[in-house]
Amino acid sequence: GESVGLHLPTLSVQEGDNSIINCAYSNSASDYFIWYKQESGKGPQFIIDIRSNMDKRQGQRVTVLLNKTVKHLSLQIAATQPGDSAVYFCAENKRGGNTPLVFGKGTRLSVIA
Amino acid sequence: DAGVIQSPRHEVTEMGQEVTLRCKPISGHDYLFWYRQTMMRGLELLIYFNNNVPIDDSGMPEDRFSAKMPNASFSTLKIQPSEPRDSAVYFCASTNTGFGYTFGSGTRLTVV
Numbered sequence: 001g002e003s004v005g006l007h008l009p010t011l012s013v014q015e016g017d018n019s020i021i022n023c024a025y026s027n028s029a030s031d032y033f034i035w036y037k038q039e040s041g042k043g044p045q046f047i048i049d050i051r052s053n054m055d056k057r058q059g060q061r062v063t064v065l066l067n068k069t070v071k072h073l074s075l076q077i078a079a080t081q082p083g084d085s086a087v088y089f090c091a092e093n094k095r096g097g098n099t100p101l102v103f104g105k106g107t108r109l110s111v112i113a
Numbered sequence: 114d115a116g117v118i119q120s121p122r123h124e125v126t127e128m129g130q131e132v133t134l135r136c137k138p139i140s141g142h143d144y145l146f147w148y149r150q151t152m153m154r155g156l157e158l159l160i161y162f163n164n165n166v167p168i169d170d171s172g173m174p175e176d177r178f179s180a181k182m183p184n185a186s187f188s189t190l191k192i193q194p195s196e197p198r199d200s201a202v203y204f205c206a207s208t209n210t211g212f213g214y215t216f217g218s219g220t221r222l223t224v225v
Contacts, residue, residue: 034213043117043216044156078124089156100146100169101214103156 008087010108019077021107023090028071030092034101035064035075039086047075047088077109085111117217119205125223131162131193133191134220136205137186147180147190149203155203162188 013019025033031052036044050057050064050073057064063076073090087108091101118137126132138145146161160170165182173180177196182188192199202221206214 036216041218043206043219044214046213046215049213100158100161105155 005088008106008108010110012110012112013080015080015082015111017080019075019080019084019109021077021088021109023073023075023104023107025071025073025090025092025104027092027094027101027102029069029094030096032092033066033073034091035062035073036089036091036103037084037086037091038106042069044089047095080109080111080112082113085109117205117207117215119217119220121220122218123221123223124224126195128181128224129194130224131191132195132199132222132224134190134203134205134222136188136190136217138188138207139215140186142207142209142215143185144208144214145182145188146206146208147188148206148216149201150196150204150219151215159190159203192222195222199223200224216219 007049033045034049037047038044048059048064050066052068055066061078065074077084087106089106090104093099093101116167117139120135124132143164148156149159150156157172157186159172160180161168165185178192180190200223204216204219204221206216208214
């Protein structure tokens with residue numbers, strides 16, 4: 001029979017534009033959130049994290065926004081570059097506890113040169 | 114630091130054979146995780162250790178899967194006997210308590 005794969009949401013962005021990748025998390029008790037980037041053939045790579053006592057955190061070209069009211073997390077990438085093409089995962093857990101990170105399904109970002 | 118080191122990078126084996134995947138975590142990290150990634154199911158947690166002790170193995174799919182961590186610098190994930198549906202990329206990750214994980218480059222397993 002025909003196999004059904006995991007169809008990742010895909011975001012296509014022109015080089016130089018800003019990208020926004022969204023994630024809805026499930027556990028209202030989660031207080032620590034991370035974004036990972038996974039390039040083809042590689043393991044997930046840490047990008048940026050945020051604790052629940054913050055609603056925004058900035059890194060180099062990346063910003064993470066947290067809306068605890070609606071349990072929503074977003075990753076903004078400024079001036080998107082071809083090297084940003086990858087699958088992006090959000091992850092959540094209760095920091096300092098024994099619960100491991102729970103990963104979302106991921107979003108594929110394709111940068112059009 | 115060389116990061117989390119996994120071996121082999123690729124493994125092709127015949128159905129029924131035993132497969133052993135290896136992981137060296139980052140020195141000083143007290144948590145080690147084994148994940149499996151497939152197109153169908155995404156990234157799944159199989160088992161994790163804290164200070165070399167298995168904490169939660171509820172993600173291990175069957176008794177054919179086993180994992181050990183004999184010391185702080187080494188862990189193995191064994192599949193015996195292997196089946197074609199075990200084909201996936203297996204990742205090892207480590208962390209200090211409360212911080213983000215560092216992943217290895219993964220082992221791509223193909224069971225034919």
